[in-house]
Amino acid sequence: MDLERELEQLRNSLLQAERIQTELDRRVYYMKTLYDVSKDIFGSVEYETILKNFLLMTMGNFGVAEGFILTVDVPSREINGFVSIGFQADDISLLRTGGSEILFSDDLVKSMQNEADLKTCGLLPSAMLCAFSFNVDTDCTGIMGMGAKLIGEPYNTDDEELLDTLVNNLVVALKNARSFEEIKGLNLDLQEKNIQLETALNQLQASMRKVEILESIKENLSKFVPITVSRMIEKSPTNAIPESKKQDLSVLFLDIEGYTKLCEKFGSSETSEIIEKHFSAFMDAIYANNGDVNETAGDGLMVLFLDEDKKTNALEAARTALMIRKETVRIYEQCDSLCYRPLDINMGINSGEALVGATKFETYSGSRWTYTARGNLTNVAARIGAQATRGGIYLSKSTAERVKGHFSPKSKGKFKLKNVSEEIEIYEL
Incomplete structure (x- = not known):
């Protein structure tokens, strides 16, 4: 009796150890995936490059053949970023139009959770089995979607957790890229302003030189012109001399x-x-x-x-x-x-x-x-x-x-x- 109890305890301990090991393996895998993806997306400040690298790494880690990422500018409703892998031309057009429509419909964004939701929506190609929406900032929002895993397994809650973490890192990288673009734009504006300022300064110097010449002429002519005439001309230089x-x-x-x-x-x-x-x-x-x-x-x-x-x-x-x-x-x-x-x-x-x-x-x-x-x-x-x-x-x-x-x-x-x-x-x- 004691032996059976000990064996049962040993089996339970082994099962617990197996579960712990599985969880550790999963977490190590997640950490490695997060590291690999972060290394690729944080190594660049170019918006399109970040999207492309992120999609490639994520699809590679999940073992899928189709995927896309689309971002839009909220005020103008125009697409400002799009990458796709594994789709035909017709599907790409559908991804752009359907993805944009989903992002500007609160009901659709909230319902994009699984394969059934995507099929019910009917706005994306049928190959899409998983989709996540995200916000970069108040002026930029996006959606990411992936097709079926090559091994045939469905997406589970662990996959969703990992994808959520990866997308959060993507958002940080995209914010950095947008900030960089904004700073670059400000630098270009500053350079343009400097050029305009330099041009204005040159024009001002030229004008001042003309004024100096005119003042010199005025000073010399005033020696030969009555003060009354000088005052009349200064007061109204373009008018005719009064009779x-x-x-x-x-x-x-x-x-x-x-x-x-x-x-x-x-x-x-x-x-x-x-x-x-x-x-x-x-x-x-x-x-x-x-x-x-x-x-x-x-x-x-x-x-x-x-x-x-x-x-x-x-x-x-x-x-x-x-x-x-x-x-x-x-x-x-x-x-x-x-x-x-x-x-x-x-x-x-x-x-x-x-x-x-x-x-x-x-x-x-x-x-x-x-x-x-x-x-x-x-x-x-x-x-x-x-x-x-x-x-x-x-x-x-x-x-x-x-x-x-x-x-x-x-x-x-x-x-x-x-x-x-x-x-x-x-x-x-």
Whole structure:
């Protein structure tokens, strides 16, 4: 009795050991299969290569002759990956259309468990006995299917467990591949952006060079163009220069007394240096009071003061004249070797209405524009200046009336001026 019991226990122990060994063998097989498949699919970052290697290894381990994997882009519903082995052309077309339809039908995806389900579905070739759906990410889903085992055995729960583990590894590999493709795409975009940026930078540099050239041209031309004209062009570069119109202004004429004698005494080179030194200082005084040098001659200037306020343009002209007188003395004191006495800068100012603006002259060689003030006002201003001597600043009555609240001009009496019909009362500042 004891012997029989011991034999029974021994048989049970042997059966248990056999079951344990079988389970160990199965697990070793699964681990080896998982290792082999993972080695192949994780050795590449190319999407199609991963699908192909995975299908080959899985079919080889399960011993089947037909298999396929299909993945689709969820937002566009377009196939973005497909590999198949062992199918004819007609079956391949059915795999693509049927596989896509299954993936976008929740009911069908959930029912794809066994051979009976697949046959009932009727969307895949009849050779398909096993199918698994999977999600790579929210934008990509897929399905894998295999035919019958060559040894004739059906798929069991162990096979399903192994396939589930293998497919999970496939998903990880496909995620890596998609991430790699995304990074590669971003790198290409970055390279394109860099090219665009480099092109834009080159264009900007070229534009800046053009601006520098234009600024240089502007700077050089501004030496020959009245400030008023420069401002008009800057304000509206594409518009035509406005025509002349009547405008209130004050006109200052400036003349160096004894210019001819100065040239005879010092020669043209030294005289030019003297005039340049004085006129440079005069320009500062003119611009400080919003004056616009309209015309220059060897020994004289015509300056316009165009402020819309009558008193303001007259005051600016008067202040300019006084500053010029002061600058003349300063230059003499600093450079007393140039002249035996300060230069006499005679000036005449007249205020009132004149025709101000651009005038066009048509010639055979082309058009020429001038910007100036024309009319009796400017003629009288020039004649008044011609009456001044020894650095005098002479004003017309209209100018004197405008500035008398700030200065005390004294009447010099009435004068008969050249080409002026009536006598003009002149004041000295």
